[in-house]
Amino acid sequence: MLRGNESVAYAFKLARIDVFPMFPITPSTLVPERISKFIADGELDAEFIPLESEHSAISAAIGASLKGARVGTATASQGLALMHEILFIASGMRLPIVMGIGNRALSAPINIWCDHQDTMAERDAGWLQFYAESNQEGLDLILMAFKISEDKRVLLPSMVGLDAFVLTHTMEPVDVPEQEEIDEFIGKKKPEYLTLDANNPATFGAFGSPSHYMEFKYAQYLAMKNASVVIDEVFSEFTSKFGRKYSKINEEMMDDADIVFITLGSCTGTAREFIKMKRKEGKKIGLLKITVFRPFPKEEIRKALKGKKVVAVIDRNISFGFGGAVYGEVAAAMNGMDESPKIVDFIVGLGGRDITFNTFEEVLSIAEKAMNEEVDEINWIDVDKEAVEKEEII
Amino acid sequence: MKEITRGAVVKDAGNSVVNKTGSWRTFKPIINYEKCIRCMICWIYCPEPSIYKEDGKDYDAPKEPIKKLPVPVIDYDYCKGCGICVNECPVKAIDFVKEVK
Structure with missing residues (x-):
């Protein structure tokens, strides 16, 4: 039996994330709580980075992903809104970060409960977006999101939404795959992009003048088209390996x-x-x-x-x-x-x-x-x- | 065809010199060496910096002894035409001329 947040945490553990930058926010705080416990208990070998804001958390995620690390993080609502400008940088720099979202309403008036306003407000940020119906879907979608995002035809970040409280805090039976099965399914991360490397210096996050900017945006547009194909492939591979059926629409x-x-x-x-x-x-x-x-x-x-x-x-x-x-x-x-x-x-x-x-x-x-x-x-x-x-x- | 890298990564180090920012210029500062006293205030203030010190003996000067001093020379490949040198010159030796491209 797992809460939705625990599904997300277990998925990150199974994906063997290297870095988890975080800032806690209701209703997704249980994700970092569980990740820190996994690390403290020696079950997960990852860097846990507590930051001073969500803006910093997603910025740290970008830095770690640029180094080639597999990065996960979690947030919700105002936290996601605070990440807003950096979300575009993550997708523009083509970094396969995966984020769990506890879908929650936006202020004002302040409200911690469920709706989809937070992620819908970020739908143009260039991230793949998945919505889970159950905690099982939350776990499965996070795992698949890594495989889809890291595919060299895609290289875009993903967010997986789980409804606040209805999923994040509610216990449901969840089939957690064996570590070996996931190791085989996702594999170790091989960054299919140039990474920060002192021996091969390169410039990341450079200026893109009017003569070049639009081409980079067209590249993201094509990557999203590719993602559509890769999602079908990964969903069907998942179904054949784990038996649970996924499709873009059900x-x-x-x-x-x-x-x-x-x-x-x-x-x-x-x-x-x-x-x-x-x-x-x-x-x-x-x-x-x-x-x-x-x-x-x-x-x-x-x-x-x-x-x-x-x-x-x-x-x-x-x-x-x-x-x-x-x-x-x-x-x-x-x-x-x-x-x-x-x-x-x-x-x-x-x-x-x-x-x-x-x-x-x-x-x-x-x-x-x-x-x-x-x-x-x-x-x-x-x-x-x-x-x-x-x-x-x- | 342009080279478009994934994520706008600039693959080679040290290539900002390739970006000739002089193309941004609308007004062009031109040093009038017959007036220039080679005080080097323009050289200090140039934010780019695209004013270099050169040996001054072959340049005109208001007085013969000044020719012994180094002379400021503008590198138009990178001068963006901000006009700070024009503003700071104490003897008004720099003209600011609209460029037609």
């Missing part, structure tokens, strides 16, 4: 579905049980879980949504002035489909508000209505709208 009960719920992370389990219950009443609902958000699986989503009538996107984030981030991306992915389904956005579960069967009842009733008539584009569920409107609407 489709369930989709064959005859008219309405499709699109989810990320832990609320997928609730959605699955809800859909199974509703299927007994004859409702044709399907479930599409997005595991890989960057690179965004456009093709796969387009294929999965072919012939569907209504797509209900469950967004645990809000891009103010637009709607949910996932909604925007799915809508863009549907561009060019012969007969696009109607797409409706649902903003749910912000700041740790529970996502329950009642939430999905409301989602379903609006999605069903959308089959025959116009509905609102963006729908906030489980919100006391009256209380807010009294204050905000003049």
Whole structure:
């Protein structure tokens, strides 16, 4: 039985990370706690670097990765936000750092509970993004993230999101692979890039003038395209070695579905049980879980949504002035489909508000209505709208 | 074709001299050696630094004995045209001329 944070820590241990720079933050603090214990007990041979901020922690991660070390770290929410400018440097310098995130809301008001606002705000940082539904997925995705990130066709950093508390602090049975199996699967890190070496001096983090900058960005764009291929390879290799199936999107009960719920992370389990219950009443609902958000699986989503009538996107984030981030991306992915389904956005579960069967009842009733008539584009569920409107609407 | 390295790494050491920053210049400082008293204040202030000391005997000078002193010479490969030397020159011996490229 492992908490989500322990899954992340065990994955780092199995990956035999060399360096773990850190700054603690709720809800991911248990990750560094466990790593420090592994090191103190002699179970992990790694350098544990406590820093004075997350900004410094990710900077130290860059330095260590440049030296060729395998680097892991963990953060959440404000900590990830503080890392913001350095995230772009890690990806621009093409360093395969892997980071565990305890997906948590952003201030203000201060809130330590789950939503996806923190990682969604970093989706353009050039990092691969994975979202775990369970603690098992958290462990597996961290392990696979190292193999994907370190592939010479990719060389981009990865972040793996585990929902705050729902996963990070909740015990679940987790199958932890044997060390030998992981040694064989990931192997020792062979940096496929130039590293800091006194005998072969080079300049890292140099100036990129207008004559060259854009080419480096195009290189990152291509690396993300490559990542899409490498992810498929690594996922299928993992499945054949460990038996657990992974794909960029996970489709369930989709064959005859008219309405499709699109989810990320832990609320997928609730959605699955809800859909199974509703299927007994004859409702044709399907479930599409997005595991890989960057690179965004456009093709796969387009294929999965072919012939569907209504797509209900469950967004645990809000891009103010637009709607949910996932909604925007799915809508863009549907561009060019012969007969696009109607797409409706649902903003749910912000700041740790529970996502329950009642939430999905409301989602379903609006999605069903959308089959025959116009509905609102963006729908906030489980919100006391009256209380807010009294204050905000003049 | 440009050479684009992964992660923008500059593979060889000591190559910043290849980057001729003189191309950034809009105004060009030109030393008028008939006025220059070779006080070397421009040489001290040049932040690049792209003003060098050279043997001065073959350069013009306001008075014959000054020719024995070293002379400041601007390296236009790296002079960015900041104008600090123009501003600091105590005898106004440096002209600042707009460059047309």
